[in-house]
Every structure is written in structure tokens, then in C-alpha cells.
Amino acid sequence: MSSISAVTQNLYVEPASLKSAKAPEPITDTTENTGDSVRLSLAGIRTILQAGRIEMNERAGRITPDQADELNQQYQAINDQISAFHEANGGEPLSSEQARTINEMQNTLSQAVHSMATSSDDNTSMLLNS
Numbered sequence: 001m002s003s004i005s006a007v008t009q010n011l012y013v014e015p016a017s018l019k020s021a022k023a024p025e026p027i028t029d030t031t032e033n034t035g036d037s038v039r040l041s042l043a044g045i046r047t048i049l050q051a052g053r054i055e056m057n058e059r060a061g062r063i064t065p066d067q068a069d070e071l072n073q074q075y076q077a078i079n080d081q082i083s084a085f086h087e088a089n090g091g092e093p094l095s096s097e098q099a100r101t102i103n104e105m106q107n108t109l110s111q112a113v114h115s116m117a118t119s120s121d122d123n124t125s126m127l128l129n130s
Helices: 042-059 065-088 096-129
Strands: none
Touching: 042 065, 042 096, 065 096
């Protein structure tokens, strides 16, 4: 299993309007706004995708608005914890232990989204088959 703190992949895409010969710098485990672009860690990308999963499942009717609110509160708690870790580290990247904690929180949220969305599907299919 890989560690979030080992983020070294280059996910930065330079805007077409900025054609420079300089190669983009690798991403660290931070989120940084550099003017025309935003560089995100893998943890940051994962939290954004998770918010999209919650929204998608609510719009599709697989989770109720109350369930979406509950999941969004968990999502916000993860973001708050990431911010607290960064503040505690003086703005430096998360430690391996902190990254593991965030990963565990994200896994729990992911499982909750899946569980709520699939239990709703089971309930819908039971209603259709009765």
C-alpha cells in the first residue's frame, strides 16, 4: 500500500497561454495556488473527487439530502483536519503519520458514500420487485 506522503508524481498542467521551456515542478503534499493554476496533492484531489461522488449520488437519488448533509459534514471534517495539520506543521507538508490519518478518514468516508448509495439501490430494487 502506498503512502500519501510519497507524492512525487507531476500532475501539474501548465495553461496553454503560458508556453515556457521550464518544466513544471513536482507536486508536494500541499495545495498551492500559483496564480493561473492550482497544484494539488493526491489527498487534495481525492477530497475533491469525494465531494463529487456525494453530489452525484444525491442528484441521482441514491442518497437523500439528509444523507448528503451527513457525508458533507464528514468531508468538511477531513478538510478541517488537513488544515489543522498544515497549521501545526507551520505550513509544511503532512508527516507520514498525518497522511495516514487523512487516508483513513477518506477511506471511512468513501465506504460511507458507497454503503449509503448501494443500500438505497437495494431499497429501490426491493420496492420495484414487490
